[in-house]
Amino acid sequence: xxxxxxxxxxxxxxxxxxIIIVTAFxxxxxxFACFTxxxxxxxxxxxxxxxxxxxxxxxxxxxxxxxxxxxxSVMLFKAHMYLGLLVMCGFVLFDTQLIIEKAEMGDxxxxx
Numbered sequence: 001x002x003x004x005x006x007x008x009x010x011x012x013x014x015x016x017x018x019i020i021i022v023t024a025f026x027x028x029x030x031x032f033a034c035f036t037x038x039x040x041x042x043x044x045x046x047x048x049x050x051x052x053x054x055x056x057x058x059x060x061x062x063x064x065x066x067x068x069x070x071x072x073s074v075m076l077f078k079a080h081m082y083l084g085l086l087v088m089c090g091f092v093l094f095d096t097q098l099i100i101e102k103a104e105m106g107d108x109x110x111x112x
Contacts, residue, residue, distance in 0.1 A: 031089065032092060035089050035093055036096050039092070040100070042097070047094055047097045048098065050090055050093065051098075057087040057090070061087060064080045065080060
């Protein structure tokens, strides 16, 4: 197998069930909607303290992935995956509250 054979083989992708794409999209949408609504209905500035912790978690994820490139542990891969899910859900909470706080302070530029 040479370098040119390692590209995405769409025939192999089509062998998977089509419901996987729909399930992933709906699952992601529900999780995003739930965490966004949680941030919208929470008390003002109640999740803004998470910024430093989330960035530390992101740094840990980077170090874990670099370590696992050389070690190749399945358990470490799963820990990285679930820790990443937790950190990204936290970022949805944090960023939604940050956008709300900036809007209430008068900054109407929602996209930087």
